[in-house]
Amino acid sequence: MLTPEARNKPVLKQEIVFAAVHLVPLAAIWTGATLFDWIVCAVLYVTRMFWVTGGYHRYFAHKSYKTSRLFQFIIAFMAQTSAQKGALWWAAHHRHHHRHSDTPADPHSMKIYGFWYSHIGWIVGPDFKKTDYKTIGDYAKYPELVWLNKNHYLPPLILATVVTILGGIVNGGSITETFSATGGLSTLFIGFFLSTVILYHGTFSINSIMHKFGNQRYETGEESKNSLWLALITLGEGWHNNHHYYETASRQGFFWWEVDITWYVLRFFAALGLIWDLKGVPKHIKYSKNKQHAQELRKEAEQQKQFA
Ligand SMILES: [Zn+2]
Numbered sequence: 188m189l190t191p192e193a194r195n196k197p198v199l200k201q202e203i204v205f206a207a208v209h210l211v212p213l214a215a216i217w218t219g220a221t222l223f224d225w226i227v228c229a230v231l232y233v234t235r236m237f238w239v240t241g242g243y244h245r246y247f248a249h250k251s252y253k254t255s256r257l258f259q260f261i262i263a264f265m266a267q268t269s270a271q272k273g274a275l276w277w278a279a280h281h282r283h284h285h286r287h288s289d290t291p292a293d294p295h296s297m298k299i300y301g302f303w304y305s306h307i308g309w310i311v312g313p314d315f316k317k318t319d320y321k322t323i324g325d326y327a328k329y330p331e332l333v334w335l336n337k338n339h340y341l342p343p344l345i346l347a348t349v350v351t352i353l354g355g356i357v358n359g360g361s362i363t364e365t366f367s368a369t370g371g372l373s374t375l376f377i378g379f380f381l382s383t384v385i386l387y388h389g390t391f392s393i394n395s396i397m398h399k400f401g402n403q404r405y406e407t408g409e410e411s412k413n414s415l416w417l418a419l420i421t422l423g424e425g426w427h428n429n430h431h432y433y434e435t436a437s438r439q440g441f442f443w444w445e446v447d448i449t450w451y452v453l454r455f456f457a458a459l460g461l462i463w464d465l466k467g468v469p470k471h472i473k474y475s476k477n478k479q480h481a482q483e484l485r486k487e488a489e490q491q492k493q494f495a
């Protein structure tokens with residue numbers, strides 16, 4: 188039996204903002220919500236989920252493709268509009284998760300610490316607030332990324348402001364309606380805050396649900412699973428067992444039927460020349476059961492080449 192590490196309980200006053208973000212959408216009971224607000228909510232959920240998975244996760248945590256220094260900053264900025272803290276903070280903790288998956292040192296092991304802790308407990312607890320810059324040294328060498336990581340609240344603040352102004356113009360008919368109940372405020376409550384909350388729990392579900400429910404195609408030595416419906420909700424992250432088996436790939440759906448919308452968008456970005464060197468999945472990995480089997484398949488393929 189593995190002995191869990193001692194983890195501290197949340198300190199309420201540190202979590203007031205996080206709790207408030209969850210409560211703000213309820214203010215729409217007072218303002219009501221327009222069709223425009225709901226459209227903004229849906230669009231901000233989908234686009235920001237892309238930046239969470241394609242940015243925080245596949246770029247910063249796993250370096251699964253390359254890009255320019257400018258676009259790298261844009262990726263970090265866009266990912267941070269999700270209000271899931273700095274890109275370096277996010278990626279460093281995620282690297283720890285892969286290194287220690289479902290062992291006591293895993294920041295959010297569902298198997299060891301239970302559903303609620305893996306879903307949200309580790310976020311609201313005081314133990315994982317700091318960025319481990321050593322673990323993310325390959326990106327922490329860029330001062331602009333460290334600056335953005337420290338000022339992680341800026342991108343969501345800018346997005347919330349833009350969304351509120353837009354709501355004033357579309358709902359209220361004028362920019363002067365930005366802070367009126369029938370103007371921009373309902374867009375802020377539903378368009379920005381509600382989508383931010385759903386986005387939180389969509390992302391968190393990978394840490395909790397995806398280490399418990401679904402199928403395990405590959406023997407990875409931990410509990411990661413694959414699930415189509417979570418892959419749809421999270422734009423491809425539901426192929427979590429694939430991902431734990433071969434984390435360097437830019438794609439998480441390994442087969443054509445494994446829908447991975449993030450991968451399609453990344454391919455599109457590559458076609459535009461914004462990113463490059465996307466990493467695929469080698470055949471011996473794709474068709475193996477575990478790492479040992481993969482080595483056997485690789486050797487077989489090499490021998491066949493020799494005698495061909
Ligand atoms: Zn990962």
Ligand SMILES: [Zn+2]
Pocket residue numbers: 284288393394398411427431
């Ligand atoms: Zn995982």
